[in-house]
Amino acid sequence: MSKPKILVAFYSTYGTNHAVALAAASAAEAAGADVRLRRVPETAPEAVVNGQDAWKAQAEKTAGIEPVSHADMEWADGYFFAAPTRYGVSASQLRAFIDTLGPLWMKGSLANKTFTATTSAQNIHGGQEATILSLYTTAIHWGAIIVAPGYTDPSVFEAGGNPYGYSANAGGFDDKGKAAVAHQAKRLVEMTAKLRG
Numbered sequence: 001m002s003k004p005k006i007l008v009a010f011y012s013t014y015g016t017n018h019a020v021a022l023a024a025a026s027a028a029e030a031a032g033a034d035v036r037l038r039r040v041p042e043t044a045p046e047a048v049v050n051g052q053d054a055w056k057a058q059a060e061k062t063a064g065i066e067p068v069s070h071a072d073m074e075w076a077d078g079y080f081f082a083a084p085t086r087y088g089v090s091a092s093q094l095r096a097f098i099d100t101l102g103p104l105w106m107k108g109s110l111a112n113k114t115f116t117a118t119t120s121a122q123n124i125h126g127g128q129e130a131t132i133l134s135l136y137t138t139a140i141h142w143g144a145i146i147v148a149p150g151y152t153d154p155s156v157f158e159a160g161g162n163p164y165g166y167s168a169n170a171g172g173f174d175d176k177g178k179a180a181v182a183h184q185a186k187r188l189v190e191m192t193a194k195l196r197g
């Protein structure tokens with residue numbers, strides 16, 4: 001049987017969600033998936049990006065990663081999304097990409113696929129759960145199957161105990177976080193394989 005196809009799509013201004021996405025991609029591969037790692041394109045004006053050294057450096061670092069496309073969304077059996085918390089919801093760069101997906105949604109191409117999400121935020125209670133739930137709300141509209149980690153592994157507790165999806169403290173993606181992301185990615189692969197039968 002062919003491998004489950006997993007799209008790991010991330011947006012990251014300063015690098016945290018990029019690191020999370022890399023960890024998710026390698027864990028999904030180790031769990032037996034065919035993986036595409038893709039970046040969500042920047043939408044902020046170039047002058048704004050270049051006006052912050054850290055933002056500019058991150059943009060340069062990820063320039064070689066293919067931007068996520070509609071073809072990637074159609075190709076995948078399951079989605080792993082990673083994006084920062086902005087005012088309690090996902091960064092608008094990811095929302096902008098999601099808002100281009102209407103034609104795929106209308107023809108049912110996003111239905112019956114698995115979906116899981118992670119985020120990062122500056123503050124311990126900075127809106128992490130709200131961000132992940134807002135992405136799950138969208139996935140429900142697609143007819144996707146939410147694969148949250150729940151409390152299905154000790155790594156979830158060790159990394160802060162977010163059952164909705166892993167959430168990093170910005171800039172603080174550590175080994176405990178890597179274990180929780182690996183568990184979330186592996187669970188996505190396993191559930192995707194079960195769903196495909």
Ligand SMILES: Cc1cc2nc3c(=O)[nH]c(=O)nc-3n(C[C@H](O)[C@H](O)[C@H](O)COP(=O)(O)O)c2cc1C
Pocket residue numbers: 011012013014015016017018083084085086087088119120121122123124125126127170171
């Ligand atoms: C416009 C803006 C809004 C933000 N809103 C929040 C927020 O509501 N709560 C919070 O804890 N952090 C907030 N942050 C901090 C980001 O979550 C943090 O920069 C991000 O998690 C870093 O991820 P990255 O390294 O992948 O870019 C905000 C940052 C920006 C620039």
